[in-house]
Amino acid sequence: MNAIPVWLRNGRLIVAASVVMVCTGLAVGLFLASYASVVRSSFHERTVTYAQAFAATAGSWLARGDVDVVETLAQFLVAGSVVSVDVVDPSGVAIHWGSAIDDAPAGNLGSVAVVRRGPSHERYLDITTPTASSGGHVRMVVDTASSEAAIRLAVTFGAGGAVVFDAGIIGLLAWALRGRHRRNVNEEASPAEAAEQVVVGDLVIVPARCAASFAGRPLRLTPKQYALLTVLASEPGRVFSEAEILSAAWPDSPYADARDIKQYVYLLRRRLSEIRPDGRDVIVTVPGFGYRLNDGR
């Protein structure tokens, strides 16, 4: 049983972590799907309006007989996302600007179609819209690469964000489990350590690791505090005189005296009472004689 780490034995936390990760992945996936849909739809609508605005302007210029300006405007469009522009007027004017597109319009007048071209089947919008006043029509083929790039960027960042979030969750859980793991000093002790450990009530001392716990929680002790506690726990219930304590805990300090013992007992009691308010009663002062560890008797 001891060969399996505590945090693996705690199935509820593993399940909770899995649920959080699955939920996060699901939420990010749904968000990205809806974002992609919104970006595509917005791009689609704007492009249609763009084509209609150009058709209105082109019709106005053609009605004035100014073909050059229409060509200039078509040239401007092709410098951006527009792949090709065709303006056809009943008067016989036919303007083409951009890449040569041999196939017929993908839809009828006033239609919008999503077509795929090229070796990698890129998405294009093929829009045919009537000009406002001249009775002709405009056909515009627009590359959707920019909107697709925005979607790809969002998916990359979104997926990256989800991974970072999940990693954070795992890290937090690991930290929390580690805390629990550290608290279970008794449970974690190996058979050899368990054989050596000293148990006095809720106080547990594991000499092999110079560690102690009280009421199941680890005690943060300095070496001197640990030494004092070890001396008292060596014979629980027995009163140790100050001289005995000094010789055992301060063997190399000829200047240590009763005030040091008093100071360290105070600090130990504070550590114990931090874990449990009655922890200070674990060390009992016997006036005129010394100190003992309360063994419950």
Added chain:
Amino acid sequence: MRQARTAVAIAVVMLVGGLACIGQSENSAFPSVEQRLAGFADRMRLGLSIASVAAFSPTLSDARGHAERLIALLRGDPRDPVPGLISQAELFADWILARSFDPEVRRTLLGAAANVQGFLRLAVEAVISANRDRGLANATEDLLRVYTYLLAAWAQPVDGIVVPGLSTLLRAFDAPVTT
């Protein structure tokens, strides 16, 4: 005495030549004010056309491309010999100042020219802002502002309500354009 006659003859030739040149400039070598106004109106119409399309650009890069063209049209392009619309409007205001008009007409013309300049400057500010925007929504708003200012500079009356502008000048000089 002989030298004095020669000098007078040269002066007369120069005077006659100079007057001839001035007459030519007034008639054929330089466009008339009506023609210049008509050319100005055509470029304004081109600016309006670009702005009306640019405001619906499907991508930010399209919007910026159109904004750059509008900036070149309004402020002038070093590669283009024709000055920008703002410079043209300023030159026209100077021309009005240099000519003798009836005071009332003069005030109207100068007021209209000043309005055109003012709206064109606002359009330049908006289009520069559009060119700097990092989002398509903001660029769209700025390009719509450009369109609005250009329309205001044109000053097409709505039920007789109008801030005098280019259409006022076109009518005043009977420029050969359809408004």
